[in-house]
Structures are given as C-alpha cells and as structure tokens.
Amino acid sequence: MKKTGAQILCESLIKEGVEVIFGFPGGAVLPLYDAFPQYPQLRHILVRHEQGAAHAADGYARATGKTGVCLATSGPGATNLVTGIANACLDSSPVVAITGQVATPFIGKDAFQEVDITGITLPITKHNHLVLDAKELARVVKEAFYIAQTGRPGPVLIDIPRDVFQQEAEFTYPGKVSLSGYKPTLFGHPSQIKRAAGMINGAEHPVIIAGRGVIISKAFAELRELAEKAQIPVVTTLLGIGCFPEAHVLSFGMLGMHGMAYANKAIDNADVIAAIGMRFDDRATGVVSAFAPQARIVHIDIDPAEIGKNVRVDVPIVGDIKNVLEVLNEQIIPRDHIEWFHQLDQWRREHPAIEIRECEGLLPQYVIRQIYEVTQGDAIIVTGVGQNQMWAAQFFFYDKPNSLISSGGLGTMGFELPAAIGAKVGCPDETVWCIAGDGGFQMTIQELATIAQENIAVKIAIINNGYLGMVRQWQELFYGRRYVHTQLSGPDFVKIAEAYGLAALRVRDKREVTAAIEKAMEHQGPFLIDFIVEPEENVFPIVPPGATLVEALELPRPEIVTPLT
Amino acid sequence: MVTTKHTLVALVEDKPGVLNRMASLFRRRNFNIESIAVGHTEQPSLSRMTVVVEGDNAKVEQVRKQLDKVIEVVKIVDITEDEPVARELALLKVKATASTRSEIIQIVDIFRANIVDVSADSLMVEVTGDEEKVDSLLELLRGFGIREIARTGRIALPRGGIAPLLVEEGKKPKQPPKPLPSEAESPPNW
Ligand SMILES: Cc1ncc(C[n+]2csc(CCOP(=O)(O)OP(=O)(O)O)c2C)c(N)n1
Ligand SMILES: [Mg+2]
Numbered sequence: 133m134k135k136t137g138a139q140i141l142c143e144s145l146i147k148e149g150v151e152v153i154f155g156f157p158g159g160a161v162l163p164l165y166d167a168f169p170q171y172p173q174l175r176h177i178l179v180r181h182e183q184g185a186a187h188a189a190d191g192y193a194r195a196t197g198k199t200g201v202c203l204a205t206s207g208p209g210a211t212n213l214v215t216g217i218a219n220a221c222l223d224s225s226p227v228v229a230i231t232g233q234v235a236t237p238f239i240g241k242d243a244f245q246e247v248d249i250t251g252i253t254l255p256i257t258k259h260n261h262l263v264l265d266a267k268e269l270a271r272v273v274k275e276a277f278y279i280a281q282t283g284r285p286g287p288v289l290i291d292i293p294r295d296v297f298q299q300e301a302e303f304t305y306p307g308k309v310s311l312s313g314y315k316p317t318l319f320g321h322p323s324q325i326k327r328a329a330g331m332i333n334g335a336e337h338p339v340i341i342a343g344r345g346v347i348i349s350k351a352f353a354e355l356r357e358l359a360e361k362a363q364i365p366v367v368t369t370l371l372g373i374g375c376f377p378e379a380h381v382l383s384f385g386m387l388g389m390h391g392m393a394y395a396n397k398a399i400d401n402a403d404v405i406a407a408i409g410m411r412f413d414d415r416a417t418g419v420v421s422a423f424a425p426q427a428r429i430v431h432i433d434i435d436p437a438e439i440g441k442n443v444r445v446d447v448p449i450v451g452d453i454k455n456v457l458e459v460l461n462e463q464i465i466p467r468d469h470i471e472w473f474h475q476l477d478q479w480r481r482e483h484p485a486i487e488i489r490e491c492e493g494l495l496p497q498y499v500i501r502q503i504y505e506v507t508q509g510d511a512i513i514v515t516g517v518g519q520n521q522m523w524a525a526q527f528f529f530y531d532k533p534n535s536l537i538s539s540g541g542l543g544t545m546g547f548e549l550p551a552a553i554g555a556k557v558g559c560p561d562e563t564v565w566c567i568a569g570d571g572g573f574q575m576t577i578q579e580l581a582t583i584a585q586e587n588i589a590v591k592i593a594i595i596n597n598g599y600l601g602m603v604r605q606w607q608e609l610f611y612g613r614r615y616v617h618t619q620l621s622g623p624d625f626v627k628i629a630e631a632y633g634l635a636a637l638r639v640r641d642k643r644e645v646t647a648a649i650e651k652a653m654e655h656q657g658p659f660l661i662d663f664i665v666e667p668e669e670n671v672f673p674i675v676p677p678g679a680t681l682v683e684a685l686e687l688p689r690p691e692i693v694t695p696l697t
Numbered sequence: 698m699v700t701t702k703h704t705l706v707a708l709v710e711d712k713p714g715v716l717n718r719m720a721s722l723f724r725r726r727n728f729n730i731e732s733i734a735v736g737h738t739e740q741p742s743l744s745r746m747t748v749v750v751e752g753d754n755a756k757v758e759q760v761r762k763q764l765d766k767v768i769e770v771v772k773i774v775d776i777t778e779d780e781p782v783a784r785e786l787a788l789l790k791v792k793a794t795a796s797t798r799s800e801i802i803q804i805v806d807i808f809r810a811n812i813v814d815v816s817a818d819s820l821m822v823e824v825t826g827d828e829e830k831v832d833s834l835l836e837l838l839r840g841f842g843i844r845e846i847a848r849t850g851r852i853a854l855p856r857g858g859i860a861p862l863l864v865e866e867g868k869k870p871k872q873p874p875k876p877l878p879s880e881a882e883s884p885p886n887w
Pocket of ligand 2: 598
C-alpha cells in the first residue's frame, strides 16, 4: 500500500522500537507533525529549544542503551541541534536526528530556512543522509538506526525535504541492511588476544583503564572477571564511571585531570596497562608524552582509528569489548599482586582524594555526598560541566552502569537539564538527579517548561557558587587570581522554578541539606533545590594543563606555577 | 618523523557527497592533498579514488583509518610500500612559432608524448607518465612559453598479482577477520 513519506517515517520509527521523540515543529516538518496523531504510540515531547531535543535524546540513549531520537525543522531548527549532535558524537552516543529540509525544488536556492545541514554536520555525525525520494526513506531510516547503534555508536542525521514527507511511495520495511563500506570488527584477532594475555599474565604492576566502551558493550561481568582473576586494579575514565562497581576492592577510581591521585600514580608506575573501551583523551592522560612511561599498553577498542591515535600501543585489539574479554579471560592465569597492592594501598593512604574539608559554610562536595546518602546511591546522576561535574564524579559513588551521565568529550554546559529529561523519560522508575552549575543551568533553563508540561519528575540540584566556577578556578590558580568575566549574577532560581510551575527550595545552611533532599525525593514530580554554596571552593586534585598525571595539585596553595596559554 | 609521499587508493560508493566527506576529513586532520583522482571501476556503483598525501607513516595511517570509517568507503589501502605503477596524464598548451615548432615536436617525440591539437601560434601536448616525467617535459617546454596546463594527478595500481581493493560480490568477511594493518604493524611477540 502506498503511504506518504511522513507515514513511512513514523512506521519505520515504530519498527525500530522508538517510543519517544524529542522535537520542535516548523514549516518543513509540518507534514510530519500532521501525521503524528495517526501514531499515538510515538510519544512526542515538545522541548523549548532544539539543543534540548538533541541532549534529551542523548541522555535517553545513555540511560537506556537504546537509540534516542530528536527532531527539528529546517534552517534554525536544524542548526540548533548542532551542539547536541557534536556532544553525542564525541561521547559515542547513539542518536538519530531528523531534520526537515526545504522542498526539493528549492534546495540550493538559499530558500527560506534553508541550510545545508548535512554539510554542517558532516564532521560531527557518524553518518548523515539527505533523502531525495520517499522510496528511499525506509531504507535510510533502517540504515541510520543500524549505523547509530552498532560498532562505535554515534549520531546519524536524516535530512528530509518537505515534499518528500508528502510524496507517496510503497512501504515495506527492509529486513536487513547491506552496507559494503560498514562492517564493524566485532571479534578480536586471536593472536593479538594471546599476546595480550601473555603480557597481562606476566605483569607485576598491571592496571586496567576502563572507559565508556565497557558500558556500551555491556561487558561488566567480563571486566570484573578479568580484574578479579588477574587481581588488577581498575581505574576508569570519567565516562567509564559505573562500568565497575566503585565499592569493589579493586576499584581505584577515576584517572585524569581531576582523578584520584593514587589512580594517576598507579598508572605512572604500571608496567602493563590494559586500556579497555577508552580513547586516551588529553583530559585523561595529562601530557601524553609522559603518560605511563613504564607501561606496555594493550588497547582494546571497537574503533580501529582510536588505536595508536594518541599513545603508542604495544598490543592493539580491535573488537567488541565483551567478545574480546570473553576470549581473553580464558587465557588469564589466576594470580595475585600482593606487593603491588601493598604499594597501591600506601599511595591511597598518602593521597586521600575524597575529603570534605571542615567548613562552617555549605560545601558543594557535601551537597553531592548527601544526595548519595539520601538516595543510597540508587539514582542516575546527570551533571553539568565544570566544578559541579567533577564533584559529582568524585563525591557520589557509582556502582551501577549508566548511573553517571555527563558530557565528557565536548564538555557542553547546558547538557544537564535536557539530558536529565531524556534519562527520566527513558527510565521513569529510576530516581534522576540533575546536578547543575548555576552557569550551565541558564544555558538550557527553558527546558523547565518541558518538565512542567510533561510532568517529568527530575530532581534538580543547582550547585550555585555565583561563578563560572571551573573557569574561575583556573583564573585563581593559573591566571594570578584575576577573575575576568566569571562572576555571575544569577536570577532567583526558586522564583524561576515556581514561575514555570515547579516546586522549589533554597538551601544556604548545611544543616538543611539532608532534609531538603529528602523533601525533593518525597515530592511527586519535579523539584528544584538551589544550593547556595561556598563561592570559591576548588576541585582537587587538579593536574595543571601541560603537566603530567603525577604532578597534580592536591591542596590549595596561594601562588602557583606560571601563567598558561 | 620522516615525512614521505603516500599513495592511498580507495574504493568508494558512487553516492553524492562522498568526495566532500573524504576531502573534509583530510582538512580536519590537517593534511594537504597533493592530488586526488577519481574514476569508475570495473564494478558499477563503485568509484576508485587515488589520493597522494605527504606525512609520516603514523599520521598517514591515522588518516587512512579515519577515512575507512566513512560509511561509503568500502576499502582504503596505502599502497606506497608496494611500489605501484603510478601514472599521470597532462595536457600542455605551448606557444609555438614557425621557428620553434619543429624543436618542440622533437622534444615531444623523445618523451613519447603526442601533439593533439595545433593552432597558428600554439601546440597542445598530451603526455602520460610518472610525475617526474611530466615535470621534466614541462621544464623543457617552459622556455617556449607555457600557456595552460591540465594535470590529472596520480593514479596507481600495485604491480603483480595483488589487488588490494578487490571485493568479491556477496562475500562476507569471515570472523575473526585478518588483522587490520594497524594490528599487523605492531612489534612481534614478547
Ligand atoms: C557551552 C560552553 N561554554 C563554555 C564552556 C567553558 N566552561 C567550562 S566549565 C565553565 C564554568 C561552568 O560554570 P557553572 O555552570 O556555574 O559550573 P561550576 O563550574 O561553577 O560548577 C565554563 C564557562 C563550556 N564548557 N561549555
Ligand atoms: Mg557555577
């Protein structure tokens, strides 16, 4: 039977198991919106800015492991998605972004609301496609979902001209895709795995660095088996947090710029590093030439282009983490590393990273810790970017995969609120806490209206330090304490929340923190707490830019190093 | 790091925007393309691209892997090590007067090039060969006055029986696959 492009798109999305679309209408997508009432099983959530739609789809994808879908009209709608698409791309999040385009006869004419969105998003998508005929649409949608969620996941954009939504075509949904140029390598090469096993079995000071790839591959049990069998400490990247229970004795926390000093120290002294599903980002490695100077490196990743990109690798293994670890674990000889752990424990004692200093005032770290206590760790934490993000990573303990959702690669302020919406919509039975900076929160604050309209029960904690805190911290430490344009005079967030129809509270005193969090949890529906915290609290440890991992600053010092570029 | 010229050959699907995707990747990864040549292959719907870039081995390999991630790129290999047969075609329009014409024709003959068009005051020369040959002919003819040049850029095929880009129709890659070049490159066993 013939159907319109709009109907074909909706039915294809349903075939892909899509339940929710985060979108915003406009002229080019009107024929699609007009078809939505025929498909009540597709829930549409109206955001207030398309960036919010993209982040919400991303947050949904990270929380559920399914592909998130966002939708925007042509021109400004499409360009508003760009930041969210780039964010999903850098953090390997499966998102399908659908944009309307001007009708085909107008393409290339600088028509009203025409932008070349496939051109614009070319370097920030895994793939994109301009659909010029409704006959192609079902296949393109099938391929988009396949590409977005297989291999190294990422965003795929489908650009659909208005007349293609209206054009009629036969609809049959293809059963499978055939893409001769896209065949992710799923199984590691046996001889490389054998070499990796040999190297790990022979290691005296081994360290595992686990990243988001472990979460994407759902290789939690396999990672745990490897660590336990060979008795190897597990350090994670920021986005790897949750892939290994932090309560586990072998867990050594996060590495990198704001990582635990003992984790960084372990890496510096390691003789063998198994880097699993991570990509040696510069925030994780410090000065890359001095990264893990003594270590031979086994790098396991599904993306061959990540191997050897930033650091030299001794044993490269391309494949899906779960598959690779299954084979690798069989060849691991159980052993212990008593001396190594002795040493590690000593470093752990010498460098207590998780410390909340004595203070009469309200400390941001304390707020995070209390959210952990009240939720008993059973929550999805969605963070902003900056100090709040690092405190959320350091002072909450994550034992479950996907329990920390944070913008890692792009570091996008404003991610927190819409991503929390996506996470809550995807996991309605979970408690979702949005940890926001007072700066970042104002970048997507309009999504409070989305929350109110859809009654999305996210709990919001604004870590209100009155500053673009992380930048202020850099100015303090590295730019002679010259606070140039980092002080914020925020609005009254409680009044703002109330104006949007949300319940809200302000907390200034640390003695009120726990009760406020409990109140937010008991409240049915969304709730916002504006925590007025110590304005000049810093994140420690911090590896200064241009320094190695073991040159981290652990305590506030008055005068520090030379100014940086 | 020693930088050398590398010849990358790619089999790509004949779809709109492919060239753009590849070119944009070179730019993003900070590579200058020395030349790029695209043409049909023996298989309909597939084109072959020959790209010459300069860089050290590790950087070129990184770019090759990034290009391989472009969905429409079916296969891409660096054939520099295979010492391929490399050719380029050039068309040169040379100023020619009654007194210089025969001298030009002599030079063209020595290079086994052809005169393909003649006008009152110029000759058009067609030459094929490796870049050095084209360059030296150009050098010799420069004295007469070059009006216009069109060069195709390098195309290349490895010598002998190997055909690194051959994809057999309907054949699925076996799992586990053969090691990727990046894996094969790594040092031998411990
Ligand atoms: C969109 C965007 N613009 C600028 C930055 C640079 N930046 C990184 S952290 C930061 C400060 C964030 O301030 P706030 O949201 O209040 O969080 P805090 O660090 O105070 O917790 C800034 C401006 C960024 N990461 N993202
Ligand atoms: Mg702030």
